[in-house]
Amino acid sequence: MHIKTTRPMGRTIHSALAALGAAALILATGACSSEIEADPAASESAASEIAITAPWSRETAEGQDAGGAFMTIANSGAGGDRLIGGSTPAAREVQVHTVDMTDGVMRMRQLTDGLEIPAGGTVTLKPGSYHIMLMGLAQPLTQGETVPLTLTFEKAGAVEVELAVQPVGSQASMGDASDGDDG
Known part of the structure; x- marks a missing residue:
């Protein structure tokens, strides 16, 4: 047919x-x-191998162009990962930083290769140590507000968190029972 x-x-x-x-x-x-x-x-x-707890930031002053972000990042996976950057509508750029002490002078520097999050390990981002810098703030960070932040990991990809903005002198998230001196 x-x-x-x-x-x-x-x-x-x-x-x-x-x-x-x-x-x-x-x-x-x-x-x-x-x-x-x-x-x-x-x-x-x-993505489920990366867990972020207690994400927070400090309040910033009027005209202050940068702010820090802190948290604990756990990797329950069998392979390491790397925090390589991020984005937020609150700032022009998100950078991963560390603090070095040289000749009694504390200096911040960007980790251009990112921050290693070891397999089965935890890394705490805190004042005076590893942290995220929010560069080119659109407006001051205000205590009591939250700031959306998308972190980018080499393997896990994008992970979204909300930074709880704490008072200026804070050393740890208000929801964190520790004093921020561990890890």
């Missing part, structure tokens, strides 16, 4: 071939969509 249909442009298409082509397209699309569905699950698995 040979069935022909005519399209408006005058081209003739064999229905059997069209049906076969449509079936191939459906099968190919199904194969592609199942691959696409597998990738987010793998990303979720990687």
Whole structure:
């Protein structure tokens, strides 16, 4: 049996071939969509290895152009990861920093290669140590408010947190029972 249909442009298409082509397209699309569905699950698995607790920042003064962000980052995964940066609508740039003591002078410096978060380990970002710098603040950080921050990890990808803005002299998150001197 040979069935022909005519399209408006005058081209003739064999229905059997069209049906076969449509079936191939459906099968190919199904194969592609199942691959696409597998990738987010793998990303979720990687992201779930990173847990962030007690994210906070200090209140800043009017005209102050930068602020710090602090938290504890745990990696329960079998492989290490690296905090490489981030973004926030509250600042122009997010940088990962450390503090060095040289000849009795404390200096902050950006970690251009990011901060290693070891497999099965925890890293505490705190004043006077590893921390996040929010550079080019859009407006002062105000005590009692929260600031959205998206951290970027080399393997886990983007992880969103809310920084609780604490008073100027704070050394640890108000929800953190420690004094901020550990780790």
